[in-house]
Amino acid sequence: MPLVRIALMKGPHQGYGRKIGEIVYRAMVDTIKVPHQDHFQIISEHDADTLIYDPDYLGIRRSDGVVLIQITLNEGRSVDMKKALYATIAERLHDELAIRREDVLINLVEVKKENWSFGNGVAQYA
Amino acid sequence: MPLVRIALMKGPHQGYGRKIGEIVYRAMVDTIKVPHQDHFQIISEHDADTLIYDPDYLGIRRSDGVVLIQITLNEGRSVDMKKALYATIAERLHDELAIRREDVLINLVEVKKENWSFGNGVAQYA
Amino acid sequence: MPLVRIALMKGPHQGYGRKIGEIVYRAMVDTIKVPHQDHFQIISEHDADTLIYDPDYLGIRRSDGVVLIQITLNEGRSVDMKKALYATIAERLHDELAIRREDVLINLVEVKKENWSFGNGVAQYA
Numbered sequence: 001m002p003l004v005r006i007a008l009m010k011g012p013h014q015g016y017g018r019k020i021g022e023i024v025y026r027a028m029v030d031t032i033k034v035p036h037q038d039h040f041q042i043i044s045e046h047d048a049d050t051l052i053y054d055p056d057y058l059g060i061r062r063s064d065g066v067v068l069i070q071i072t073l074n075e076g077r078s079v080d081m082k083k084a085l086y087a088t089i090a091e092r093l094h095d096e097l098a099i100r101r102e103d104v105l106i107n108l109v110e111v112k113k114e115n116w117s118f119g120n121g122v123a124q125y126a
Numbered sequence: 127m128p129l130v131r132i133a134l135m136k137g138p139h140q141g142y143g144r145k146i147g148e149i150v151y152r153a154m155v156d157t158i159k160v161p162h163q164d165h166f167q168i169i170s171e172h173d174a175d176t177l178i179y180d181p182d183y184l185g186i187r188r189s190d191g192v193v194l195i196q197i198t199l200n201e202g203r204s205v206d207m208k209k210a211l212y213a214t215i216a217e218r219l220h221d222e223l224a225i226r227r228e229d230v231l232i233n234l235v236e237v238k239k240e241n242w243s244f245g246n247g248v249a250q251y252a
Numbered sequence: 253m254p255l256v257r258i259a260l261m262k263g264p265h266q267g268y269g270r271k272i273g274e275i276v277y278r279a280m281v282d283t284i285k286v287p288h289q290d291h292f293q294i295i296s297e298h299d300a301d302t303l304i305y306d307p308d309y310l311g312i313r314r315s316d317g318v319v320l321i322q323i324t325l326n327e328g329r330s331v332d333m334k335k336a337l338y339a340t341i342a343e344r345l346h347d348e349l350a351i352r353r354e355d356v357l358i359n360l361v362e363v364k365k366e367n368w369s370f371g372n373g374v375a376q377y378a
Binding site: 043109116126 | 196205208216
């Protein structure tokens with residue numbers, strides 16, 4: 001049910017955004033009970049004119065390795081589950097892809113369960 | 127009032143996303159009382175590294191013809207209206223553009239009516 | 253805390269979208285109490301096949317200079333604050349970049365304060 005949008009700077013490695021997305025997907029399965037195979041993502045690559053970030057808002061030092069992750073998902077996760085999701089995404093992106101933890105930004109947009117159709121014109125969760 | 131984002135694979139037909147968008151617009155007018163001319167859309171074209179979908183989540187067989195449609199709109203539509211919207215979009219995309227019904231994914235994001243300005247710096251619906 | 257997405261037609265001026273974004277950022281600081289340095293934006297450039305707008309919905313005459321601004325931000329701003337934001341963005345885009353006021357479209361998506369991580373895997377506002 002989550003629809004994930006990932007924005008990052010254009011880099012030399014083709015498929016890099018996809019690798020980030022796989023880690024985000026697995027973190028959602030492991031921390032907020034997203035079903036297996038529920039993996040739908042849109043990735044965009046940018047340059048410095050189209051991906052804008054502040055280099056130290058809240059005292060966090062960001063770099064051009066910044067990754068903006070916006071996840072639309074069903075409402076109802078607890079604050080603790082959301083915190084576990086953020087921590088797991090940042091930790092695994094660091095451990096598996098050497099992305100700086102400071103460069104991982106995440107935003108959740110919550111919707112009702114009847115707000116999805118996964119194919120065939122049917123509201124599968126309603 | 128809806129803002130529609132459509133993501134699809136890059137294909138040989140220029141303007142194909144625009145045709146999809148016109149069908150989505152007419153389906154919204156016919157099923158959920160979107161006003162005539164309220165037609166604003168952002169389309170993005172992708173390759174397999176930037177548009178990620180699961181090929182059979184919920185037992186629905188999807189292909190590279192997948193179309194992800196995210197609609198931001200005013201809150202308040204009933205579940206039945208949403209179901210009619212999904213069914214109509216999938217049916218018409220199939221009938222008019224030969225898109226597989228399994229390949230049509232839709233997500234709604236609902237907002238308050240004062241969350242829009244359609245020009246001139248005015249909140250026309252507030 | 254706001255994440256701003258700006259869509260506009262591809263033009264001859266590199267960095268034009270970024271300039272628009274800076275004005276949107278400053279308007280948010282001045283009208284809806286967005287903190288200084290809270291500046292995160294994703295800009296996309298389009299042609300007539302991928303940015304669709306109605307040329308006179310609600311009697312407002314729009315042109316290819318249209319700018320679609322979607323802002324995800326914390327819930328809780330009053331209607332008056334939102335109106336001030338819309339008016340200020342449209343006025344300054346006109347005054348500073350000669351953008352037609354009719355071409356400025358804005359949409360707000362509101363989320364809870366625990367729905368953000370600005371780095372390090374932490375929910376800084378929760």
